Amino acid sequence: MTKNTILLFKFSIFFFLISCNSDNKITETYFGGKIINPKSNQVVLYSMEKVIDTFFLDSNNRFIGKIKNANEGLYHFSHGDENQYVYIEPKDSLMLRLNTWDFDESLVFAGKGAERNNILIDCFLENENDRKLFYHFNKLNPQGFTNKVDSLLAVKMITYHEYVQNHPNETLGYREILKTALTYPIYARSERYPYINTKYTEDGNFPELNKTFYNYRKNIVINKDSLMYFPPYSSYIRNYLYNKTYSLGHPPTKKEYSSKFTIDLLKIIDKNITIEQTKNAILRQTIISHFFNKSSCNIDGEAFNTFYTLSTNKKDKELITRLLNDVKSVPTHKKLPNFKITNYNNTSHDIFDVIKNKSTFLFFWSSEYVSKAYIGKRMSYLANNYPNINFIQVKIDGNTKDRIQKIDIKNQYYLNSDSKAHQFLSSKMPRSILVNKQGKVINAYATISSRNLNPYLKELNEN
Structure with missing residues (x-):
């Protein structure tokens, strides 16, 4: 059942000494490893919702952290848009290795505490x-x-x-x-x-x-x-x-x-x-x-x-x-209120200059509620199936670094703090607004993950 842990990876002598030291006076627990093709420069360790620590990758995409007085139990770590669970006991020296291109399938542990986590x-x-x-x-x-x-x-x-x-x-x-x-x-x-x-x-x-x-x-x-x-x-x-x-x-x-x-x-x-x-x-x-x-x-x-x-x-x-x-701030069958969005050249535009009398799907998003990976996959799917719709992604509270990979950057924007769009995005939750060629709203609060969105998209695509 357990993975072939012969696939142990090369750690420095420092890691080795941590694993082998069994001095009863040591109360620290170590958590580290290597990330191949990293999506960010950090790994965050949580216990339930509480952040335990943030570990930063070095020039070799390795990290190592020390947890004092760690409690035995279930933790989870996140990197980029992915996360996975680990079971940690005091004095563990748990080291992981993973490739973000195949996150879960490539994840393997070594060191003290490895066997219990590999079988998980x-x-x-x-x-x-x-x-x-x-x-x-x-x-x-x-x-x-x-x-x-x-x-x-x-x-x-x-x-x-x-x-x-x-x-x-x-x-x-x-x-x-x-x-x-x-x-x-x-x-x-x-x-x-x-x-x-x-x-x-x-x-x-x-x-x-x-x-x-x-x-x-x-x-x-x-x-x-x-x-x-x-x-x-x-x-x-x-x-x-x-x-x-x-x-x-x-x-x-x-x-x-x-x-x-x-x-x-x-x-x-x-x-x-x-x-x-x-x-x-x-x-x-x-x-x-x-x-x-x-x-x-x-x-x-x-x-x-x-x-x-x-x-x-x-x-x-x-x-x-x-x-x-x-929801109440943008009525259906009324003209979309005007507001400004900013492209990734840091240039602001009125929304009606962007949609240009086209059938448009506006998706407002926040990384707190939806991952870039999911948006990229889902929006690409919708754009391929409804070619007559202009799909625009807008990051709430964004900046020039918030673009989504694998989606045309020309269709990506973000909101500056003074944009009037914040008046109908106060919850910061993902929201889709469907607008016809006349600039009227046909659906003011759609959700990209719902099957009930499809009839609205079909109508917008055909008109």
């Missing part, structure tokens, strides 16, 4: 491969699905027990993380099965499940604070909450979530998630994602009021209020 990466990669299996499993009847899942879980547990047997000194904390990494992606897909299966049935209804289908839930703790930021666990929790909401009698969702479904989901979150910080985060993510999925200016007032009632986070409520005010 293997779990992540196998989970990606398992997606293909579930494409077929989801078409089966409930018993057939359960049989396949049980067989797959048995294989995962063999891997777990073999690793624990060969590494008897691993802590209970790490064992829990390893078991979660191996099994929870399967549990998460089991929660999604009833909904996905409806796409392959003639009547489109949920399958009838026997009483034992969810037996695995007996072994799951819903409110595990230390795991809430671990994707296998958080993905399971999200799927579990949606499944519980569907079980109230809601039909399978076709295009967008109904107002009643969103309200019931928010209440299910409030009832089942007892960790206040986590509850607030999921409430915020849910109300925003459901609004974005609509890809229109239609505001579900009752759902937003439910969010305001259940959330106890003042900043989240302020963010949502700014979002709603932004």
Whole structure:
């Protein structure tokens, strides 16, 4: 199962001495490595949402950092637009090597703490491969699905027990993380099965499940604070909450979530998630994602009021209020308000001089909410499929260094601090505005990731 760690890379003698020094008086933990084809000059290490340290690459694209009094547990590091999880114990000397062109597949660890992290990466990669299996499993009847899942879980547990047997000194904390990494992606897909299966049935209804289908839930703790930021666990929790909401009698969702479904989901979150910080985060993510999925200016007032009632986070409520005010600031079927955008030669232009009576898709973005890599891939796809639309990308609070690679720089702009566009972008959240040849808005709050955007694009492309 674990990667071939013979692929250990060349570290300096300094790194070697760190790994070999077992003096009990040393309380430092070391984290370092080499980045091939770096996307930035730094690696940032986090514990949950908290930044632990920022490590800068040297002239050889290496970095090394020392963490004092490190707590055992799950961390994650980011570089450029990518991130991955690591499990760190005190006195580890964990060194990584990766190529950003193939981030996860190329990632390998060496040094003290390497084995436990290499198998976690293997779990992540196998989970990606398992997606293909579930494409077929989801078409089966409930018993057939359960049989396949049980067989797959048995294989995962063999891997777990073999690793624990060969590494008897691993802590209970790490064992829990390893078991979660191996099994929870399967549990998460089991929660999604009833909904996905409806796409392959003639009547489109949920399958009838026997009483034992969810037996695995007996072994799951819903409110595990230390795991809430671990994707296998958080993905399971999200799927579990949606499944519980569907079980109230809601039909399978076709295009967008109904107002009643969103309200019931928010209440299910409030009832089942007892960790206040986590509850607030999921409430915020849910109300925003459901609004974005609509890809229109239609505001579900009752759902937003439910969010305001259940959330106890003042900043989240302020963010949502700014979002709603932004929506109302650009009316549909009215002429787009004028504002200035700046190109990467640092020259400002009125927006109507840029769109020049063309059907235009304006995408305003912030790196806080969406990565450059995703924008580049998604916008290139949309531009190829809708050739009669002028696609313009505008960075909120940008500068001359914020361009997106692989997209024509002539279609990229940013906003200076005095641009009037900030009046309808106060939340800083991604926003797309579709404008016809007459300069009128046909959709004032679209989302590039939503399938519900397609009818608007088709209309704009044909007119």
